[in-house]
Amino acid sequence: MNFDFNEKQLMVIKNAKEYTEKYLAPGVIERDETSTYPIDAYRKLGELGFVGLPYSSEYGGSDAGYLEYVLAVEEIAKVDASMAISYSVATSLYAGPIAGFGTEEQKKKYLPPVLSGKSLGAFNLTEPNAGSDAAGVITRAEKKGDRYILNGLKCFSTNGPLADYFFVVASTNPELKTKGLSGFIVEKAFPGVSIGKIENKMGIRSAQVSEVIFDNVEVPAENLILEEGKGFMLAMKTLDSGRMGVAAQGLGIAEGAFEIAKNYLKTREQFGKPLYKNQYLAFKMAELEMQIEQAKLLLYKAACDKDTGKPYTISAAKAKYACTNAAMDVTTAAVQMLGGNGYMREYHVERMMRDAKITQIYEGTNEIQKLVISGGLFR
Amino acid sequence: MKSVKVNQNNLNDYSDIWVIGELNDGKIHPVTVELIGKGKELINNLTGKKLNVIIIGYGVQNSAEKLLHYGVDKVLYVEHNLLKSFNTDYYVKAITDLIEDRKPEIVMMGSTYTMKDIGPRIAARLGTGLISDCTELEIDSSDGKLIQTKVSFGGNLLSSAICPNNRPQMVTVKPGVMNKAERSEEASGKIELVIPKLSENDTRLNLILKEVLEKKQVNLDKAKIVVSGGRGLKEAAGFDLIRELAEVLNGEVGASRVPIEAGWIDSSHQVGQTGVTVKPDLYIACGISGAIQHQAGMYQSKYIVAINKDPNAPIFKICDYGIVGDLYEVIPQLIESIKEKRMF
Amino acid sequence: MIRSNMRIIVCIKQVPDTNEFKIDLETGIMIREGLPCVMNPDDKNALEEALRLKDEYNAEVIALTMGPLQAKDVLKEAMAMGADEVILINDLSFAGSDSLATAAILAAAIERIGHYDMILCGMQAMDGNTGQTGPQLAELLNIPQITYLKELNIIDNTVTATKWTESEKYTFKLNMPVLLTVNNELNDPRIPTMMGVMKAYDEAGEKKIKVWGANDLDIDIEQVGIKGSVTNIYESCLTHINRVSTIIEGEDEKEMAKSLAMKLSELNLI
Structure with missing residues (x-):
């Protein structure tokens, strides 16, 4: 067993850090306040090959693996959780099903624009009546000749308002419930695709999340991934991987807040001594440090499972659960440790706390993760 | 074969201390007078050596005469119309030829961009050693050698060579x-x-x-010196003073949060958690x-310097030097x- | 117009990252352990300038360093950023070389490389701070130099280069080959692409590193290394960097300001 990063991984971390400092740290507070997405920073992320980290260079990827990708998301989330999720959605949720199950033509056509950072990609599964329960999907894809006619409304689509490409799960056979779901690649440019309400959120405010509406959209049949009825499987497999992105986001948020708290405890003096000399605070930090490390090991293990071809559904669920809970616990504690300052925007931790909350919710709530893990136990 | 022409002549052939002077638009660079000051100190510890100043250029006799007011033994002024403007090739050749001809024991130059350009090249042509950016010089009393001290390793290491x-x-x-x-009214020494x-x-x-050059455009985060103003300035006009200090130091202007929010100065100047992180050699926090x-x-x-009216201001806890x-x-x-x- | 086969050599050095010095909170003593090594910052700007010329004119970029085997790290970084060829000069007999001896070794390596049009160097290394290697290399190769480069244009074989001093700006025209030194004011070094990283830090990347020792170079080893160096370190010690707050006393503000100016001057800060 080897717990050391190799040189490539160390360089991914180093360069992701440099990218983050240069392109994301400036203005992170303002972007949160104004809900502004830094599209140029995303383009740069693509140009530098981060978006394509786990994919083949044949399709504009960087020939690395999921661990490398997870490390990059983690590094970015230490500073900007909004970009971390936008990135994760593009890489895991949009590109994932295409790279994993698409045809050669689909991969050649639909991966490079997103992996290179020229376009954003999004994932459309959730509907107003289909959250954790995908069987509630009512968006319909009816086959007419060599195309499908798509009708319906998707919600909570991260990157939705900015994306040029969508992975959409729709029903080709409502009677079959989840077995009647199918996955499609849909272009924003197809007539009938429009953006609905753009959400005003508690956290990840710089990320753009919206409804996406399909009104008699003609989708060429060759944009169906695999065959009809494979949509549910595609969505679940995709979310298994996506959860590692969310886990990395949560881990990064936790580490970012931890670092701020640590520096604060070292420099802030009350009652004539630095705060860290209060054992209550020092011990609390020890606990958080352990929680972060536990979460980290679960995440890296899950990524290694995927990279080495092992099953990773359960390990990804564990990682997502541990990392996102660490995010919530650490940020909440950090706000408390920074006292009044912690509640103020310029100290970052209040934003991180708001950002942390969603990580426990999306891409499978943490209750769903327990369902996945326990399901594995008693199968 | 690539050979560094190491000069191994009889060391006793070399005598005298030279200062390579520098002129800026006909005005003598302050560092030249500083080097003369140090040179005078050094020859006090060496017997029978003379202190000479070399200046090069075109039409520099006047400057040479001015330098005789600083108590040097001789000013050599190297005149040629090709030396009118800076040119690495001409300057290196003129000085190297003169050194080979007259054989000084010590040659001192200011750490200016001009001298850093030609100094190493002259040393390489002569096949001798050059220590750059020194902050201390002394003569080893046992053997008369020059001990040259400098700060390196990002300011963390003091080394002598x-x-x-x-x-x-x-x-x-x-x-x-x-x-x-010191400048004296009386001129002494010779010019050649x-x-x-x-x-x-x-x-x-x-x-x-x-x-x-107009004032350099340096980014705050790359600046070697930052002078920052805060609440204690009381008004926007206070930054005129901060700017003036920054200008004299060739540094950049920073600010804490209060002046930014009060609109006294643009937010691009903000230093802090929000704003820019700076790591200059010298940070002066004013008010x-x-x-x-x-x-x-x-x-x-x-290094951090703090100037503040309030003796209890936290800044005094993290500064190197404070003025209340x-x-x-x-x-x-x-x-x-x-x-x-800087001037004289 | 530009010749299509322009070849640029960039000299880079691996240095301890002096920005990463940390101070022990309890003792105020500098922590030296685990100090990471990085590409010298000015050298990275030199490499960036070369890569800019590569992007613009399709120039070939060769990165050259001298150091222990560990210095392969900076060559891999250079490869990841886009250097076409990388060379490590490594020989025990080269250890302890001063700047002139280092320049002599680099000159020998460059002569072995053969044809080149341009050499780019950082102005100063952040460990030794000598700032001499560039000009001395130019002298030993008998080529012209421009230090403190601020602007560069190339037409055919002719370089138009603007350099700064403290107070003036000079623009020279000259023929290649030429040696240029640069610092962080010139450009903003690129972050390597992940593809670049994957290739450079691969086994294939490792194999691309040429390692040249004393036997590969036409050089008199009596003139390099500690023995051949003309300057010797006499002694060295750590500077006192524990931050002791000194409140300057004085009759009035004027007196205090004067003492402060003296202090700053003694510390070589003004």
């Missing part, structure tokens, strides 16, 4: 470190005109434009109390003192 077997011992010295030689052997074939450089979010953006500065007083009294005097050190 010698050049034991080669001559001359060459050194560039940081401006503003050594004490200036040197005409170097130069022709246009000696250069590969063709000067097509020479301009005087800044030192709230922790400000500290986060500057505590890694090599009115910045409107302190800064003008500081500017004057710095100017005095």
